[in-house]
Amino acid sequence: MNLKRIVFATGNEGKLREIRMILEDLGLEILSAREAGIAAEAEENGSTYEENALIKARAAAALAGEDTVVMADDSGLEVDALNREPGIYSARYMGEDTSYRIKNRAIIDRLAGVPDEKRTARFVCAIAGVLPDGTELTARGTIEGRIGYGERGSRGFGYDPIFYVPEFGKTTAELSEEEKNQVSHRGRALRNMKEELRSRILSQP
Numbered sequence: 001m002n003l004k005r006i007v008f009a010t011g012n013e014g015k016l017r018e019i020r021m022i023l024e025d026l027g028l029e030i031l032s033a034r035e036a037g038i039a040a041e042a043e044e045n046g047s048t049y050e051e052n053a054l055i056k057a058r059a060a061a062a063l064a065g066e067d068t069v070v071m072a073d074d075s076g077l078e079v080d081a082l083n084r085e086p087g088i089y090s091a092r093y094m095g096e097d098t099s100y101r102i103k104n105r106a107i108i109d110r111l112a113g114v115p116d117e118k119r120t121a122r123f124v125c126a127i128a129g130v131l132p133d134g135t136e137l138t139a140r141g142t143i144e145g146r147i148g149y150g151e152r153g154s155r156g157f158g159y160d161p162i163f164y165v166p167e168f169g170k171t172t173a174e175l176s177e178e179e180k181n182q183v184s185h186r187g188r189a190l191r192n193m194k195e196e197l198r199s200r201i202l203s204q205p
Helices: 013-026 049-061 087-092 100-110 177-183 185-202
Strands: 005-008 029-032 068-079 120-130 136-147 163-165
Touching: 005 013, 013 029, 013 177, 013 185, 049 068, 049 120, 049 136, 068 087, 068 185, 120 185, 136 185, 177 185
Parallel strands: 005 029, 005 068
Antiparallel strands: 068 120, 120 136, 136 163
């Protein structure tokens, strides 16, 4: 299988930078769907992160070339004290057009009076890959932490400013790119996917 590029179905520049940093040693060109000229619409109506990631990857793969691996991800924040909400609905929580500043404040307000030990939460990321022959791969990564009492940091996006990582004493919005790639849910999922690709594809003659 003569693979030349990876097309990742995302328009998020911060996410794409992380993807390139982690997957660059595969020796394949890494493009966003927009850079590859792929405009695929997909309704994320799956019941798991993996299902939603596969829905997006399949839609883009239908428009990609025979030398292309298409990937997509789905991720979310799970807050234990809120019955693991917002979960797979994280991007749509309180409406897709609602700013994350408002979403973050709502989560903090819902946790009013909840002590540190019960503010446990995790970020979950599933990455799906569709190979030119139709083979489908999935990989998952998680990072455990807890919800803080206010927003801190400006390096991340989404729920990063309220997600506190005890081992660093920082929120994920305060981590450097190197620290974040090392421990983030997406970084871990990407490394797991990279090993899947290496073992199944790149080792073939």
